Amino acid sequence: MAEEFRPDINDVREAHRLIAPYIHRTPVLTSRSLNEIAGASLFFKCENFQRTGSFKMRGATNAVFSLSEAEASRGVVTPSSGNHGAALALAARIRGIAAWVVMPNNAPNVKRQAVEAYGGKVTLCEPTIRSRQETAAAVQAQTGAVLIHPYDNDKIIAGQGTATLELMEEIPDLDVVIAPVSGGGLLSGTSIAAKGLRPQIRVVGGEPKNADDAFQSLRAGHIVPLDHSDTIADGLRASLAPRTFAILSRNVDEVSLVAESEIVAAMQLIWGRMKIVVEPSGAVSAAPALNRRIGADGKRIGIILSGGNVDLGSLPFS
């Protein structure tokens, strides 16, 4: 098929040129002891050190800075109770425009404060999908703000791919790259960058067994919505969108499922050995390698550590 398939590696490169002044170029860390455990060479792309504490800053900045002056002047809006909301608020502040973040009224106070600290205007809604959508639509109608979906958006996807672009500038000869999958924005961008730079690379998604809709969807060949999830990886509770489903269907070689106990064990290894703070979603991308579950013995594996935003007051270690 000769149809145009977007976004592609050039969109990721363009995104990187656009956002580079506003984001951190995060380090790539390695660990002797984790390499021994994995029986492979691991290269951790540390988006926990990204501004706002997660990779979401990349996509949000690309989306905000891709708006025309006229669009931008009306501000942006998104429904998000997590990292995307905080990132969109900061990206908007950097561009000097308004950002409305629609959050459920039962969201933890600390998340609300994070959005407000970056200058976002929080609009509360009921904790239902319907109320989220209606409230976001109402804000749009009142303000004219542009809706920036957390992952069903080409600019977001291209922006998230810049983490892998940077990783593979430093480590070009990776055999495998792993990213966590939820709505699929990060894994889509990761796969586009990785296969664009190195077609023979294997792209693996890490997904909680307790929220395995991407695994089910790719196996079924159509989107299987997530009707229930109960995972510590609170960043990974969304379902694929048509756009991310199409990209993942084409680019992803395997989705590796991770049990809850394996998420905690991977977090503990990363915190304890690497001395860095990563959120459960970050550990989900490391777990398939640490458990030697992806047939990559002796290989060079890139791992996207998605973020480091955790509540230090309620950690899962005992």
Add this chain to the structure above:
Amino acid sequence: MAEEFRPDINDVREAHRLIAPYIHRTPVLTSRSLNEIAGASLFFKCENFQRTGSFKMRGATNAVFSLSEAEASRGVVTPSSGNHGAALALAARIRGIAAWVVMPNNAPNVKRQAVEAYGGKVTLCEPTIRSRQETAAAVQAQTGAVLIHPYDNDKIIAGQGTATLELMEEIPDLDVVIAPVSGGGLLSGTSIAAKGLRPQIRVVGGEPKNADDAFQSLRAGHIVPLDHSDTIADGLRASLAPRTFAILSRNVDEVSLVAESEIVAAMQLIWGRMKIVVEPSGAVSAAPALNRRIGADGKRIGIILSGGNVDLGSLPFS
């Protein structure tokens, strides 16, 4: 006085040449939000990323690799229940010699396992200073091993100074440098490197208020032993030795005392904002800057984060 004063900056440089192949050159990190809190520019030298998880690897490696072949062949011994023991074990293993570590029989299992994982031979003693010394002396007598004191040793002190040497290669124009003080090995080495490279720099020690023997000793002009300590900073419960007292008396401009609640608050800021794992002793060196207590508004402050070895199962956050 024209007397020779050792170790000096040249000893630190020599130590660095000797140990560089065996240690990590740790990164220097910065944080926008911590700079705002401190009202100054902070440069964190991240010894939590050092091999064995603390700066102790520097001094131990310098001490072990400074031994003659004849001395080395008999092995090394030290009394230590903490980071020095693990570091000495690894340094000895790298050189291919034996290391005996004398630990109290009530030391946590995890610490014993760390020493053994690096190839150290653990010898248990009663949890008293007298039993430690007697047991170490007995091991020496039996084996001929060379005693490597954790801080009352010129090679150890010069080795610990290499962290500041690296820091100031990257950030030469520091106004202040802060390190935690316990037995005084790290602060001695820090002060020798800092004043040797930049005589006008201010050298500050951070010390828990609940273990303030260095503060008391420098004020009194003689060593005031620590008769009691009750601090979360379990790496900072030793007392100065004559050698470190002499160096600190000459080089240190101020010892800044830190309350227990301030140690926890500084840890929480560093973990939460910088996304790195530091032990309480590391937070002790950051707290004086974060609390704006050292008259360094707008200045450039180097902070030695001493290590990252913590028990993830019992963290002080709530």
